[in-house]
Amino acid sequence: MPRGKHRRPRTNPLTRRVVAAGTGTAALALPLLSATNANAAQPAKAPAALQTAPQSAPSAAKAKSLTYTTKKGDTLYGIADRYDAQGGWRQLYKDNREAIGDNPRLIHPGLDLKVRATKTPSTPSKTADKASAPAKKSSVARATQASAKTYPNTLDGWIREALDIMAQKGIPGSYDGIYRNIMRESSGNPAAINNWDSNAVAGTPSKGLLQVIDPTFAAYHVPGTVYDPFDPVANITAACNYAAARYGSIDNVNGPY
Known part of the structure; x- marks a missing residue:
């Protein structure tokens, strides 16, 4: 075969900046971008098979x-x-x-x-204790549909749910008035019971967040709430119903009632 001058074919600058990455039997073309070329092509989007799969939503905390x-x-x-x-x-x-x-x-x-x-609780500090206390509000609750809302299983949630029910039933009372009396009567413990005062001696100990005796709870129980004086919401609404009948509102109660 005669020897002749072989002309090297001209190629586009971009095509010369492509290398093949070996993957066994297949090769993936990866463009090399020139920092000096303002019109350099952008990297090709990775094939769908190599893209990161979407992460699933985090599951609820397990006990x-x-x-x-x-x-x-x-x-x-x-x-x-x-x-x-x-x-x-x-x-x-x-x-x-x-x-x-x-x-x-x-x-x-x-x-x-x-x-x-x-x-897993962390070691509480005095600052944290103050920060975690339910915020006080003096405004009277406005009517809302309690059944359409969800409430946290905390003192703040119990008071707010009770206020929504009270608003529907026309029972007066404010967050501040309920919170103040709860802290005096039970320190926020729905399982509190008084086994030593005159009511206890008479066989009707005071129970729950607002220390209601059974006869009072029976007389002022608010329909639609659980019939259980230890139930936080039922206890609050019955006590506020009683306070409204006797004092005009739980807001007017500042001592034993």
């Missing part, structure tokens, strides 16, 4: 079973609130009834309780 040893002054409500226990203090009592006994309001120190915790 983690742990053991809590009770201390002096502990309450089921306080323990359940601290660990955001699944099912609240009622489920906590149900899971540990054999250890606690028949009275959920009498907790002895040194009990090992099984807690379905959904969070």
Whole structure:
């Protein structure tokens, strides 16, 4: 074959800046961009098979079973609130009834309780305690459809749900008035019970957030709420209904009533 001068074919600058990345039996063309070429082509979009798959939405927090040893002054409500226990203090009592006994309001120190915790609490500080206290509002609640809303299973949520129900039933009262009386009567513990005052001696101990005796609860129970004086919302609404009949409003109550 005669020797001749072989002319090297001219190629586009962009095509010379393409290299093949070996992948076994296939090759993926990857463009090399020149920093000096203002018209350099942008990198090709990766094939669909190589793109990152969309991440699924995070699932709801799952309860983690742990053991809590009770201390002096502990309450089921306080323990359940601290660990955001699944099912609240009622489920906590149900899971540990054999250890606690028949009275959920009498907790002895040194009990090992099984807690379905959904969070691990950090060591509280005085600043954090103040920040976590429910915000006070003095305005009277406006009517809303309680059934169309959801409320957190906390003191703040119980008060707000009660206010919405009260607004529908025409029962006066404000967040500030309810909160102030709850903190005086039970310190926010829905399982609180008074076993030593004159009512207790008469066989009708005061119960719940606003320390309502059974006869008063029966007389002023608000239809649509649970018939249970230890139920937070039922207790608040019955107490406010009673206070409205006797004092005009729970806002007018600033001491034992």
